Amino acid sequence: MMNTIIRVKNLSKRFGDLQAVDQLSFSVSAGEVYGFLGQNGAGKSTTIRMLLTLIEPDEGEIEIFGLNLRQHRKEILKRTGAVIERPDLYKYLSAFDNLRIFARLSGMKASRKQLMDQLEMVGLAERANSRVKTYSQGMKQRLGLACALVHDPGLIILDEPTNGLDPQGIAEMREMIIRLSRDGGKTLLVSSHLLSEMEMMASSLLIIDNGRKVAEGKLDELLNPKxxxxxxxxxxxxxxxxxxxxxxxxxxxxxxxxxxxxxxxxxxxxxxxxxxxxxxxxxxxxxxxxxxxxxxxxxxxxx
Amino acid sequence: MMFITLLRIELFKIFKRPRTYIAFGAIAMIVLLVQLALKVNGKDFIQLYTDSQSDTFEIPYESMNNGYFVCVAVLHMILIHVPLLVALIAGDMISGEAGLGTLRLVVGKPIGRTELILSKFMASTIYVVMLLVWMAIFALFGSILLFGSGDLVVFREENMHLMNQQDVLWRFFAAFVFAALALTTIAAMALMFSAFSENSLGPIVATVCVVIVFTIVQQLKVPLFEQTINPWSFTTHMLGWKGFFYVEKTAEGVTIDGSVENPASLVKSAGVLLGYILLFLTVTVQYFKRKDILS
Amino acid sequence: MRKLLVFAAILLPALLPAQDVKELLQKVKDKYDQVKDYTAEGKLKTNVLFIKAPVATVKIWYKKPDKIKIKNEKGVSFIPKGSVNINMNNVLGLSNYEAIVSGTEKVGGTDCKVIKIFPLSDEDNISRATLYVDEQQLLVKRSVISTRENGTYELVMQYKQYAAYGLPDKVELTFNTRDYKLPKGISIDYDNGADKDKKERTGPKKGKVEIVYTKYTINKGVPDSIFN
Missing domain, CATH: 3.30.70.100 (Alpha-Beta Plaits)
Known part of the structure; x- marks a missing residue:
């Protein structure tokens, strides 16, 4: 039984004059909802993008599922699902087509039923054939989540998943996250600047500011320190x-x-x-x- | 294996977009307009070219205005503008996804970035070929249907070339193949600009601007450019399709069926275009492989 | 001035008397006059600096006195307008002219009388003509015709099968051409390097067409509508 899903060591990234991430180290254990907190511009997105190989780190090491990310990129990404910020998805395609594309990209040949089940899960089955450009922001966000989950990944990375959602949407998203962790046994890394949200769903927490780690630990310990x-x-x-x-x-x-x-x-x-x-x-x-x-x-x- | 999947996805995306059909619609419309114009005013059009000779020769306006002639006229008018239609799709391939926010989702999937670029290039190429097939259906077969076939007369700046009816069709196919190569060069360039950009308009405009600038430089015909830029400008070589309609003649002035004037220059042009495609593609792949996806 | 020239020419010694020349020409004309009309097929070869054309199959129709038409029925050919001059009646049919003989010359291996003809009426399109006449066969082997409007045409004719009718098997027509150059911008050419070495584009140019007749149908009637 492998306990640590993500292990990040001394991760740094600089964009010009801006040190976006500075010697950041943290680890995420299996099955937890790991909250990744920080203000806008604190370096959350840059870190998440480095985890997904969208951005090449200047320094540091990333291990996911016990494998070095650089050397086992495809293997790791096959088992990872992600929603980064607010994806508009392919607006000119239907939800079904979007989902099918992302399933294929994950190396999965999904049946129609599997895809429809997935849409059902996020409550979009009825609008499966409508073009995404007719969707509300909340529907797009749910479709984005479906796209991230379609290949049943063990690790799910959600960057600001509640951004732009109305209160009901936020509540739904939160429930979904908790359910994935509790019922699905998934490991989730969820970033947000909405701290009250984190409080309600995260089991562990990493707080960063100016690219640097401020605090890390179990939520209880952080909330009830000595x-x-x-x-x-x-x-x-x-x-x-x-x-x-x-x-x-x-x-x-x-x-x-x-x-x-x-x-x-x-x-x-x-x-x-x-x-x-x-x-x-x-x-x-x-x-x-x-x-x-x-x-x-x-x-x-x-x- | 993954490459085929990616290619299918790219093609699926291209052919599900309304903008793709704008190009097909535009081509059909232009072709039909030219055909209509030549059906009604074919003689006036031909006179534009033959005016200086109408005292010396009987100009057989009617037999000249056949399907082959109309198709060449259409290609002359249309192929100059098709780079815009190609840029519209290829220039949006990467930057469009950056804009939609799907690029970060796609690159975060277990696929190689090189594979991704190559599949996008391949899909653009297939789009180009389909545009040309579409054009061939309308401009060539449509014109043959409307005007009949016949001997082909092609006007150049300083001479005119007559070709036997049975010596024409293969020239069209060769010309279409060459045009595909030329337009693929445009697609490769647009794709390169697309990798550099995060909005979809920029690469399209950039591609069209480059084509316009080089075309103007070429048309200026001043020695400064003729000796420096033009031999290497891809717009010069993109016109190579016309070379298949320049026929070789014997010392007695009789054309040789199946011949092409100075075929070596066509080989060179094709080589230059291939070189550009490789260059653009290499730059795109190398750049994109290292690119931080911030969109 | 022209009359003076004619007069001077007539005065030149060692020439055939004018009356004899006209007699010869009349004999030639009589021979050509046997043909009231014909339809012929032939191969047309074009040799003009700025035209590249394949050998074309053409049809030729003629009807007395001066109707002639050449057409490429199945394809495209540029037929020189001066090709009407392949009809000898244009010259032989003149009524008011002076003619002189200015020696003999070999054309295609046979001795021919060189006869210069000066039409006297200003209405004729022909301003001057020189015929090279084979006295034995009564055939015009070569002619140089200057027209008032379209310059000079030169014809060389070879007779074989239809010599009895005065119809050639092969005609070579040389004529003046005008410059051909499209205005810049009307066509953007592909530069294949083929035009670079052609510097001899100045000065008056000659074009040539050659018709090889393959079949004549003589005096079987040709409707006038053909020539419209």
Whole structure:
């Protein structure tokens, strides 16, 4: 049983003056939904394109399914499916024809039934013979997914799959991703800048910024680290700040707003924090550990 | 094996596109218009060429205006413009997919980039051949049907060539084959531009511009270009199809059936065109193999 | 001026008296007059600098006094307009002319009288003609005819089978041609390097056609409609 599906080591790519990806290393385990987070321009797309051999890395190594990507390109790509950004697909062809083309390109001679089943799965069977140019963005996205999945790949790479979708479309896409992982046993690498989405489906997470890795790990660990960000609302922030500053277990204190302080500390010491504040005569309005990935992400990337 | 699959996919895409049929429609229409014009005003058209000789010779307007003559006239008018129709398809082969966002999906599939380019080139070539077959059906067989066949008169700038009726048909086939080679050169060039670009209009315009520039340079007929650019300009050699209608004569001035004037120059032209095709294709493959797909 | 010339010519010594010349010409004419009409087939060879043409099969129709038509029925041929002059009646049929003999010359191996003919009427298209007449057979073997409009035509005729009718088996017609050059741009030629060495394109040019007759049908009637 092979555990690591993707192993990336010291991957770098430069476009002119821009260091798009900088010494990036990460690994994706079998069967997980691996979230790939970063702002627009952080280097997610460049990395994904390097995984798919669309872009040649300047440096670094990529292994997928335990094979070197450069040496076993076709073998790896046969077992990989991808949707990159918003594909318009062949607008002048029907969904069925599009799907058939991508099946053939993956080396698969699919029967009509197989193709129709695939379209059924993404809910496009009824419009199988309409030209794609008559499709909505959500339908195109689903067709793109069908094209990526038609040859039943073990690894699925989705670059910003929810981009341009309406809320319902986003929910559908999310369900599909979870189902593929949970029921289909697929490994998924999903990039997004929509962090709330990641929170809802990813099991592991890689956060990059300016081409560099900021954090990587299991979602739980990232969300529940030993040191947590804590937000404290008090009436007298100046006194509170002074008091907290005297301890050696509270770090990085800053005022978020006039009644709100934010700092880092071990979560287990929150009761101790309460006692300290009370004994210092301060009126506590609330103490809240910051959970949301978005907040975590913003804190990590400092944006 | 994969190459055949790719080729079939490319052909499927070409022949499912409405724009492909614009070319076929345009050709049919131009041919029909020329045929109509020559049916009604054939004599006036011929007079354009024979005016200076009408005092010296009886010009047999009627027998000259036969299907073969009409077909040559059509080819003269049409083949100059067909590069546009070829560019319309070949120039869109790669850049069009970049624009649609399918290029990144295709290149991410388990297929070789060289294979991909070669299949696109091959598909463009087949498209060119089909255009010419279509043209042959309308311009040649259509004209024979409408005008009948007969001896062929071909006008050149300084002389005219008469060919026996039974010595003509093979010349058309040879000319069509040569035209296929010439248009394949255009396809290879358009494909090269297409690899460089990410929008589909650019390569089409670039191809047409190159053809126009070289054609103008050629038509200027000034020594500066005649000795430098023209011998190597592909537009010069693309006209080689006309060479099959230049017949050789004996010292007594009688034409020799089955002969072609200076066939060596046709071989050279074909060689130059093949050289260009290879050059364009090599550049395309080498460039595309290393290209980062950012579209 | 022309009359003076004629007069001077007549005065030249050692020539046949004018009356004898006309008698000879009348005899020749009588011979040619046997033919009221004919239909013939022949092979036409064109030798003109700017025309490359195959040998063509042509049909020739003639009807007295001066109707003649040459046509390539099955194909395309450029027939020189001067080919009407292959009909000797054009000269022999003149009514008002002066003629002189200016010696003998060999044409195709036979001695011929060289007879110069000067039409006296201004209405004739022919301004001057020289006939080379075989006295024995009463045949014109060669003629040089200057026309007022289309320059000079030279004819060389060979007689065999139909000599009795004064009909040649082979005619070579040499005529003046005009320059042929298309305006630039009307045709974009393929340059196959074949035209580079042709520098002799200036000055008056001659074209030549040759008709070899293969079959005559004589005096069987030819409808006038043919010549329209």
């Amino acid at each position: 040191t947590a960000l804590v937000e404290l609302a008090v009436t007298d922030t100046r006194a509170a700040r002074q008091l907290l500053g005297q301890t050696d277990w509270i770090h990085n204190i800053h005022e978020k707003s006039i009644r709100l302080l934010r700092f880092e500390m071990e979560k287990s010491r929150i009761p101790e924090l309460t006692r300290l504040l009370v004994s210092g005569g301060l009126d506590i309005q609330s103490i809240r550990p910051v959970h949301s990935l978005e907040e975590y992400f913003l804190a990590q990337t400092g944006k």
